Amino acid sequence: xxxxxxxxxxxxxxxxxxxxxxxxxxxxxxxxxxxxxxxxxxxxxxxxxxxxxxxxxxxxxxxxxxxxxxxxxxxxxxxxxxxxxxxxxxxxxxxxxxxxxxxxxxxxxxxxxxxxxxxxxxxxxxxxxxxxxxxxxxxxxxx
Amino acid sequence: xxxxxxxxxxxxxxxxxxxxxxxxxxxxxxxxxxxxxxxxxxxxxxxxxxxxxxxxxxxxxxxxxxxxxxxxxxxxxxxxxxxxxxxxxxxxxxxxxxxxxxxxxxxxxxxxxxxxxxxxxxxxxxxxxxxxxxxxxxxxxxxxxxxxxxxxxxxxxxxxxxxxxxxxxxxxxxxxxxxxxxxxxxxxxxxxxxxxxxxxxxxxxxxxxxxxxxxxxxxxxxxxxxxxxxxxxxxxxxxxxxxxxxxxxxxxxxxxxxxxxxxxxxxxxxxxxxxxxxxxxxxxxxxxxxxxxxxxxxxxxxxxxxxxxxxxxxxxxxxx
Numbered sequence: 001x002x003x004x005x006x007x008x009x010x011x012x013x014x015x016x017x018x019x020x021x022x023x024x025x026x027x028x029x030x031x032x033x034x035x036x037x038x039x040x041x042x043x044x045x046x047x048x049x050x051x052x053x054x055x056x057x058x059x060x061x062x063x064x065x066x067x068x069x070x071x072x073x074x075x076x077x078x079x080x081x082x083x084x085x086x087x088x089x090x091x092x093x094x095x096x097x098x099x100x101x102x103x104x105x106x107x108x109x110x111x112x113x114x115x116x117x118x119x120x121x122x123x124x125x126x127x128x129x130x131x132x133x134x135x136x137x138x139x140x141x142x143x
Numbered sequence: 144x145x146x147x148x149x150x151x152x153x154x155x156x157x158x159x160x161x162x163x164x165x166x167x168x169x170x171x172x173x174x175x176x177x178x179x180x181x182x183x184x185x186x187x188x189x190x191x192x193x194x195x196x197x198x199x200x201x202x203x204x205x206x207x208x209x210x211x212x213x214x215x216x217x218x219x220x221x222x223x224x225x226x227x228x229x230x231x232x233x234x235x236x237x238x239x240x241x242x243x244x245x246x247x248x249x250x251x252x253x254x255x256x257x258x259x260x261x262x263x264x265x266x267x268x269x270x271x272x273x274x275x276x277x278x279x280x281x282x283x284x285x286x287x288x289x290x291x292x293x294x295x296x297x298x299x300x301x302x303x304x305x306x307x308x309x310x311x312x313x314x315x316x317x318x319x320x321x322x323x324x325x326x327x328x329x330x331x332x333x334x335x336x337x338x339x340x341x342x343x344x345x346x347x348x349x350x351x352x353x354x355x356x357x358x359x360x361x362x363x364x365x366x367x368x369x370x371x372x373x374x375x376x377x378x379x380x381x382x383x384x385x386x387x388x389x390x391x392x393x394x395x396x397x398x399x400x401x402x403x404x405x406x407x408x409x410x411x412x413x414x415x416x417x418x419x420x421x422x423x424x425x426x427x428x429x430x431x432x433x434x435x436x437x438x439x440x441x442x443x444x445x446x447x448x449x450x451x452x453x454x455x456x457x458x459x460x461x462x463x
Contacts, residue, residue, distance in 0.1 A: 110247040135249025
């Protein structure tokens with residue numbers, strides 16, 4: 001059994017779909033968190049999911065955009081840790097708008113040529129989790 | 144400040160007001176001849192257009208305003224690599240309102256977010272062309288007197304035609320509009336229009352392949368071009384193309400008060416012989432586009448002409 005110690009301050013992202021933790025790592029831009037310790041646990045046994053991934057992040061609170069996490073997978077659970085204690089469990093929901101997380105793939109979209117234009121996607125169909133580019137309205141299909 | 148990016152930017156009530164204003168302008172042009180005196184319209188056309196640009200310029204000139212602008216990206220600073228955001232900041236200092244056409248989808252929206260003046264989307268790639276849709280709605284409303292309780296046949300390339308998609312989006316907001324979607328199998332309406340627009344709004348529709356079969360039931364026939372390059376092979380194109388050419392013989396099958404519309408340019412999908420038929424309204428449609436653009440310019444500039452001031456009617460002026 002592999003053991004990873006608890007964290008003093010930061011976040012524990014639990015119930016990540018098995019195999020998806022590296023994608024979550026990239027989306028959250030965790031490589032850019034300077035001076036933070038990150039543990040990625042892959043393929044852990046789970047009563048609920050069979051197998052799951054977990055990410056533990058030792059970092060100052062507020063360093064992570066939880067809205068983006070809601071877009072990646074709103075079934076992920078987030079424990080917020082302070083002074084070695086869980087102080088809250090964040091419930092994730094689909095963000096209404098996401099900025100600079102995914103890129104529009106439509107070659108005819110203005111985002112393909114306009115300098116320094118934010119990549120903005122808007123939630124247009126919460127039931128089917130459809131996001132569309134704010135500018136060309138192309139649905140994002142690469143999640 | 145208000146912009147016009149999509150026909151759905153306007154509520155049904157606002158559309159009714161816009162069309163009522165266009166109708167008053169069409170009936171009493173003299174009343175509005177100086178409404179935009181001292182105002183300038185910038186026509187920023189990053190790709191060529193004949194009707195839309197000239198229609199906007201005609202609209203502003205008829206309102207007593209002036210126009211400036213460019214007619215292709217080559218003759219603008221875009222050729223030097225300037226962004227849309229920077230261009231509109233500059234134009235905002237030169238003009239009071241801007242009509243922008245751009246090959247990239249969403250470019251007018253980017254412009255509107257950085258602009259100090261109202262921006263009208265005059266067509267952005269295959270995305271939106273709101274003033275064409277406003278023209279279509281105004282034409283139908285002024286010729287038939289209603290936008291509800293109609294059977295409209297949309298014929299030709301229903302897969303790639305943004306004009307058709309946009310018109311469907313606008314018309315599903317009115318009660319009892321029945322859509323007859325006439326196209327070859329290859330060019331049928333995309334599923335997102337069928338499911339997310341027609342079915343979502345409980346609109347009734349039927350999909351057919353042959354134009355003749357539907358002619359007798361139509362109040363409006365909206366023709367679009369079927370382009371050869373849209374077909375998978377030449378054999379299919381040759382087999383199908385005649386189904387979608389409107390001729391005098393096909394017109395004989397339709398109601399005496401049906402109207403024929405087309406966003407233009409027409410290539411060969413409407414025989415020239417049909418032009419003489421009083422039901423052929425496509426040139427009238429292009430003419431009416433000027434009045435709805437005048438109404439749009441006035442609305443976005445916030446200019447109100449007091450309807451109580453009596454104005455002389457123009458001789459020969461046609462009622463809308």
